[in-house]
Amino acid sequence: MSSLPRSIATLSVAALAASVVGHAAIAQQPKTLRVAMHADVRTLDPVWTTQTIASIHGNMVYDQLFNLDSSLTPQPQLVETWTVSDDKKTYVFTLREGTKFHDGTPIRSADAIASFRRWAARRNAGKLMLDFTDSITALDDRRFEWKLNAPYGLVIDTLAQVGSPYVMREKEAKTDPFQQITEVVGSGPFVFKRDEWVPGSKTVYAKFADYVPRKEPASGHAGGKVVKVDRVEFIWMPDPQTAQSALINGEIDYLESPQLDFLPMLEATPGVKLVTHPAQGTMGLIQLNHLHPPFNAIKARQAMYHIVNMPDYLDTVAADRKLQKVCYSYFGCDVPMETDAGSEVYKAPKDLKKAEQLFKEAGYKGEPITILHATDHQYINPATQVLIQQLRRASFLKLDVQAMDWGAVVARRAKKEPPAQGGWNIFITGTTVLGSSNPATNTWIGMGCEKANVGWPCNAEFEEVRKSWGLAQTADERKKIAVDLSRRIYEQVPFVPFAQWLNPVAYRADRISGVIPVPSVPPMWNIERK
CATH class of the missing domain: 3.40.190.10 (Periplasmic binding protein-like II)
Incomplete structure (x- = not known):
């Protein structure tokens, strides 16, 4: 029986060793x-x-x-x-x-x-x-x-x-x-x-x-x-x-x-x-700053219902009708606490003349409204573009649109200074329907003044009613309180919801x-x- 030439045998051993080392390296990756x-x-x-x-x-x-x-x-x-x-x-x-x-x-x-x-x-x-x-x-x-x-x-x-x-x-x-x-x-x-x-x-x-x-x-x-x-x-x-x-x-x-x-x-x-x-579901929010004009006045906040048209946002951020839902519930739709109580003004045809009247009654005199526009966010960017278009149709409003990345929006929205000093009036964000599905877990409806979420809505009576929801002993009692809270939210306008969609x-x-x-x-x- 003949043996392999020494050079071939040496190469074979070397190749085998390289293979073992290679497999070991792959295993260690x-x-x-x-x-x-x-x-x-x-x-x-x-x-x-x-x-x-x-x-x-x-x-x-x-x-x-x-x-x-x-x-x-x-x-x-x-x-x-x-x-x-x-x-x-x-x-x-x-x-x-x-x-x-x-x-x-x-x-x-x-x-x-x-x-x-x-x-x-x-x-x-x-x-x-x-x-x-x-x-x-x-x-x-x-x-x-x-x-x-x-x-x-x-x-x-x-x-x-x-x-x-x-x-x-x-x-x-x-x-x-x-x-x-x-x-x-x-x-x-x-x-x-x-x-x-x-x-x-x-x-x-x-x-x-x-x-x-x-x-x-x-x-x-x-x-x-x-x-x-x-x-x-x-x-x-x-x-x-x-x-x-x-x-x-x-x-x-x-x-x-x-x-x-x-x-x-x-x-x-x-x-x-x-x-x-x-x-699963996302709820879009138009967040208003309650600390500074014009949205420190309730009538200016209420005027937004006469300007914002919800279907425009849905057709932009979720064009597939199977994924979108026109939802007027501040607690989200398809959840136990769903209610649109108080939403009649939002559902009504848009009325720019009524919006202008409310802004005037709120003391608005053409001051710039600072909008923080996150240009790098998958749905906030197009939603903000829709908002800008809708506000521009209300020709009596003067807009100051400031483009930035989402990280910059997050840092700036925490500032309480007036818009001219680095603050803001409006930004768009989103939250989960699950997190918003009841009065206790919904961070954005809170009206605890200085202790509230960014935007800082303030209404002590609302907070007392919200507390009672957590003490209610039956689902029927909680739903009744949720309906009451919904009416109060539509009156106070902590923010404006603009859509609900699946992603x-x-x-x-x-x-x-x-x-x-x-x-x-x-x-x-x-x-x-x-």
Whole structure:
């Protein structure tokens, strides 16, 4: 039997060694999920702002006490067990054992309490719950007691809502809620990689190796948050067409908010799948500044109902009629608290002469109305263009349109100075129908004056009625109060809703699996590469 020549044998051994090394290198490459979200991560504090992208970031790096499952039922997350007294005024919560922050320190009751208090200072649902709270006391490192002054029935619902209290270390949680935190040490399944963060380009998260997921299967935002990739990269693509092309060409794996005009193209692309959740939906908002003229006067705010024509927005941001809904409910449509009570003025034919009369009665004398126009946002940009067109038809209004990116809008909308000193009069934003679906969780209807959300509506009587909704014992009682609140909202006009629409998520089903459909704030756990 002849043997191979020595040179060939040597080459064969070398080739085999190179093959082994090559396979080992491939095996060592991190499994990376590349995602395009609807906006760039510019703010690292999900409490300081109501930005959805900040909530998505918060969802990656922080855990919560409770979360909603796929049926929107509250389930414990960091909480292991809890008890409620017979009079429904005392709750005792016990945290799961072995949970850690990203610096390795244990998650304690003191962290959970401080995190709730900071969150509650910026969210209507939290403020409402604090009104019914006598005390929150740490009994030990894993147990804390919550004493109420009345049998408030929304304790668990409040703690479980999307964007509910993100559990931070007590150190960060004691930061003034109106100031942004500067250090991100999370409690959730992903670690924020600050050294790889490039605002305007890329945000990177790595799997937290010491995260302890629950044992239940993943469901909605609840259950076991099992991370099945090594890294997640949020790639910022301000141009929607570029993002769509990137998904079609396989350059990204997941597209959170595809432009609705391109859905037929995505549906026809082999390997691409579109998914929605039954409760998914976005509500568009025209936010008015109640601190400065002209919208500090109620008649100027009411005049907007005679100018804004809702179908124009829908045909622009969601041209597919299957995805759009003309909805005059401030709590959203297709939800238990849906009501259009008080909407007659908004539904009526547009009347620019009536609008002009109301503006004059409000004291308007042709001062510039400053509109913040986010030109890089998938639906806010075209919606703002529609608003500008509608306001220009009201020729008596003088507009000061200031174009900027969405991050700049978010920073500027927090300013209370007059428009001429860097403030604003109007900007467009959006919120989830789920988050707006009842008076307690709807952040934007709050009229708590200085403590209200940006825009700062102010009406103490409304706030008292809103509190009563949380104490109502039956669904019929709550609905009756919701109808009353709707009439009051239409009178006070904290903002003007302009549309409700569905926006599916698109992903490469030929490359990844385990995508969890949710109404908003998409989770990145449970997803794995094929």
